[in-house]
Amino acid sequence: MSDEMFASDAVAGSILKRVAHYPGVGHSPESFCPIEQAPLDSPTVDCSSASERASGAKRAQPAVAVRGLTKSYGDVPVLKGIDLTANQGDVISIIGASGSGKSTALRCINLLETPDAGEIEICGEVVRMRSGSHGRNGPADRHQIERIRRTAGMVFQSFNLWSHLTVLQNVIEAPIHVLQKPRKEAIDHALHLLEKVGLSDKLNHYPSRLSGGQQQRAAIARTLAMQPKVMLFDEPTSALDPELVGEVLRVIRGLVEEGRTMLLVTHEMRFAREVSDKVVFLHQGRVEEEGTPDRLFDQPESDQTRKFLRQQF
Numbered sequence: 001m002s003d004e005m006f007a008s009d010a011v012a013g014s015i016l017k018r019v020a021h022y023p024g025v026g027h028s029p030e031s032f033c034p035i036e037q038a039p040l041d042s043p044t045v046d047c048s049s050a051s052e053r054a055s056g057a058k059r060a061q062p063a064v065a066v067r068g069l070t071k072s073y074g075d076v077p078v079l080k081g082i083d084l085t086a087n088q089g090d091v092i093s094i095i096g097a098s099g100s101g102k103s104t105a106l107r108c109i110n111l112l113e114t115p116d117a118g119e120i121e122i123c124g125e126v127v128r129m130r131s132g133s134h135g136r137n138g139p140a141d142r143h144q145i146e147r148i149r150r151t152a153g154m155v156f157q158s159f160n161l162w163s164h165l166t167v168l169q170n171v172i173e174a175p176i177h178v179l180q181k182p183r184k185e186a187i188d189h190a191l192h193l194l195e196k197v198g199l200s201d202k203l204n205h206y207p208s209r210l211s212g213g214q215q216q217r218a219a220i221a222r223t224l225a226m227q228p229k230v231m232l233f234d235e236p237t238s239a240l241d242p243e244l245v246g247e248v249l250r251v252i253r254g255l256v257e258e259g260r261t262m263l264l265v266t267h268e269m270r271f272a273r274e275v276s277d278k279v280v281f282l283h284q285g286r287v288e289e290e291g292t293p294d295r296l297f298d299q300p301e302s303d304q305t306r307k308f309l310r311q312q313f
């Protein structure tokens with residue numbers, strides 16, 4: 001079913017209205033995927049990573065597995081067959097030059113973009129694809145799209161907070177309206193998360209009154225409020241003044257220490273080296289090289305990786 005067909009559905013209309021404001025949704029017509037009610041957890045999903053890493057236990061089932069992912073915009077191929085695996089509790093940094101496809105890869109993984117082909121598996125659940133025009137595929141099941149979106153929560157470079165809502169309102173909005181959490185429960189959880197990101201004193205501030213670092217920390221709290229099992233960070237510090245980068249990296253480091261599974265697109269090479277289990281270097285829509293941070297940064301095998309790293313340090 002096309003997005004247009006879905007939009008004409010009467011019930012979907014109210015959902016669309018709400019979702020039109022959901023951060024990261026609707027960046028482009030192509031990126032539209034509706035959000036609607038669905039059980040929080042699919043029966044097949046078991047990705048409770050936070051305590052697992054702390055206890056040293058990792059499961060065999062990958063939290064994220066991407067196989068042969070391709071995506072073109074018009075005739076321009078942007079992803080040319082990406083393979084990527086993150087086990088539960090893994091922190092995978094994705095690095096690469098501007099335009100190499102990093103954002104597109106993350107946006108495909110949580111289905112803000114429709115992949116053309118390939119397989120995406122999140123916490124054991126394989127995204128069901130349907131055949132589309134010109135031999136291209138797309139996600140088949142809206143309920144599954146929504147479930148995957150919640151399972152893999154995204155933090156954007158440009159924060160994408162709702163400007164007309166306070167910090168607290170930003171954090172409770174989706175839990176109340178999408179997860180149908182009771183208001184008090186949503187507020188209690190939000191207060192806990194905002195304390196964790198150091199914003200307890202900014203609950204009633206509007207985003208315009210916050211620094212970039214504070215906005216990004218609020219955005220992280222808002223993503224956490226949806227209880228994602230995997231976190232996708234797309235250059236979370238790139239829009240920040242240099243003096244504000246550290247406060248956001250500290251929050252992300254805290255999440256790493258909790259054992260959260262994350263894919264982190266970043267240009268903060270030192271940070272990537274410190275926190276990652278694996279670093280993936282994307283070059284022109286392909287995984288050019290991947291490895292442990294020490295191996296990739298100290299002994300890059302590919303000329304392209306070497307060239308990129310020379311420019312970074």
Ligand code: ADP
Nearest residue numbers: 028073078096097098099100101102103104105
């Ligand atoms: P990165 O995040 O590594 O900088 P992107 O994934 O944003 O790279 O973009 C990869 C390529 O895809 C770039 O050439 C970019 O111009 C192009 N691109 C990204 N999004 C769109 C879009 N919505 N429409 C057309 N081209 C796009």
Ligand code: MG
Nearest residue numbers: 102103104235
């Ligand atoms: Mg990008």
